[in-house]
Amino acid sequence: MINFRRSTAVLTGLLAATALTGPAPALADEETPAEPPKVELVLDVSGSMRANDIDGRSRIAVAQQAFNEVVDALPEQTQLGIRVLGATYKGKDKKQGCLDTQQIVPVGPVDRVQAKAAVATLRPTGFTPVGLALREAAKDLGTGSTARRIVLITDGEDTCAPPDPCEVARELAAQGTKLVVDTLGLAPDEKVRRQLLCIAAATGGTYTAAQSADELTGRIKQLVDRARDTYTATPTVVAGRSACDGAPLLGPGVYRDREGFSEHRWYRVPVRPGQELRASVSVALDRPVNRDHGVLLRATATDGRELVRGVDAGSGRTDVVSAGLRWSATEDPADGADPTPQASTGTIAATTVCLVVSNSFAPRPGTRATPGMPVELMIDVVASSPAPAAPDLGRGWVLLVLLTLAGLLTGLLAGLLTRWWVATWREN
Numbered sequence: 001m002i003n004f005r006r007s008t009a010v011l012t013g014l015l016a017a018t019a020l021t022g023p024a025p026a027l028a029d030e031e032t033p034a035e036p037p038k039v040e041l042v043l044d045v046s047g048s049m050r051a052n053d054i055d056g057r058s059r060i061a062v063a064q065q066a067f068n069e070v071v072d073a074l075p076e077q078t079q080l081g082i083r084v085l086g087a088t089y090k091g092k093d094k095k096q097g098c099l100d101t102q103q104i105v106p107v108g109p110v111d112r113v114q115a116k117a118a119v120a121t122l123r124p125t126g127f128t129p130v131g132l133a134l135r136e137a138a139k140d141l142g143t144g145s146t147a148r149r150i151v152l153i154t155d156g157e158d159t160c161a162p163p164d165p166c167e168v169a170r171e172l173a174a175q176g177t178k179l180v181v182d183t184l185g186l187a188p189d190e191k192v193r194r195q196l197l198c199i200a201a202a203t204g205g206t207y208t209a210a211q212s213a214d215e216l217t218g219r220i221k222q223l224v225d226r227a228r229d230t231y232t233a234t235p236t237v238v239a240g241r242s243a244c245d246g247a248p249l250l251g252p253g254v255y256r257d258r259e260g261f262s263e264h265r266w267y268r269v270p271v272r273p274g275q276e277l278r279a280s281v282s283v284a285l286d287r288p289v290n291r292d293h294g295v296l297l298r299a300t301a302t303d304g305r306e307l308v309r310g311v312d313a314g315s316g317r318t319d320v321v322s323a324g325l326r327w328s329a330t331e332d333p334a335d336g337a338d339p340t341p342q343a344s345t346g347t348i349a350a351t352t353v354c355l356v357v358s359n360s361f362a363p364r365p366g367t368r369a370t371p372g373m374p375v376e377l378m379i380d381v382v383a384s385s386p387a388p389a390a391p392d393l394g395r396g397w398v399l400l401v402l403l404t405l406a407g408l409l410t411g412l413l414a415g416l417l418t419r420w421w422v423a424t425w426r427e428n
Contacts, residue, residue: 044154046086081107097127098160131163155186169202206286240265244354258372270350
């Protein structure tokens with residue numbers, strides 16, 4: 001989802017973990033990777049890609065154009081690979097045709113001329129072994145400390161199961177390979193949509209139906225950019241609750257969750273006096289929703305009193321809706337947050353702030369409500385930076401004396417000016 005200065009969050013996570021009292025919060029992955037983001041595009045080149053139903057052009061022609069534009073716009077630090085399925089076997093032997101997947105561009109720094117030439121020669125040919133292609137793409141990307149991303153572009157469901165592509169996605173997620181699969185559907189077919197949504201949901205990815213060349217190109221670019229934006233930290237998977245009580249306790253870091261339509265999800269963050277909580281949330285629009293929608297992020301006390309309400313943090317992107325907030329703890333416990341028990345070492349006790357992520361999304365007719373929308377939550381706790389204090393006029397009797405003197409001086413000055421004006425008016 002979206003870069004929120006995660007390197008700062010990781011550093012402060014190390015410091016805050018030793019200072020917070022109370023229950024140990026969950027911390028996001030604190031390992032700083034030295035490797036670049038890695039993405040593999042997996043393109044369906046089966047026979048159905050010949051259909052001429054996207055802007056009057058064939059599906060394969062639109063996909064090739066999108067690939068060319070994405071390769072031209074690829075960020076320098078991103079390593080890209082391209083794998084195809086159903087691209088070479090022209091026979092009718094299903095057993096052999098279901099082994100038809102090849103990597104035509106290895107994952108690494110991209111030779112743009114070579115990549116575009118390899119894509120240009122593709123012609124729709126055979127079967128659709130999606131499950132096998134996903135398994136092989138995961139091998140192409142390898143393992144490491146950062147998330148890998150597969151972008152699957154297909155117009156049809158797998159015709160070769162087993163392996164079932166949804167089961168393959170669950171298998172990859174269970175292996176802890178930090179692999180995210182985003183899916184793009186080129187045909188308005190409900191069965192295909194369910195399969196692609198299942199693949200994406202299993203790995204924390206997104207599903208999008210692309211019905212035009214511009215939609216396909218734009219969406220692939222967004223996904224490649226998202227890989228670049230998020231590779232410095234792999235979000236930790238958490239599950240928010242329907243109330244603050246019992247919600248997961250989080251430390252500084254980046255977290256991933258899913259939220260249903262018009263749902264409220266709660267999380268808890270310990271914040272000590274003298275510290276400032278900074279939180280941002282982004283919700284990916286991975287399916288059609290009604291136009292009037294929004295995301296709200298709030299910080300509340302454990303008794304439900306609202307401490308601060310977040311503001312819109314839109315980045316101009318149409319596939320992500322974001323919001324953010326800041327809140328500073330004080331030495332005065334009357335600020336509403338619930339203090340955790342003070343440690344026996346004398347460390348100043350932390351207070352527990354409840355974060356609430358709410359949305360006003362409504363699905364369009366025919367849109368599935370499950371699983372929930374992908375949510376990415378960034379939390380940071382830093383030293384507070386209060387605004388400069390106003391001049392102190394004192395309290396109690398001192399303030400009363402100051403106000404009395406100011407009133408007397410004002411009255412005296414007004415009287416002198418009035419007397420002078422009257423005297424001057426009479427002389428004239």
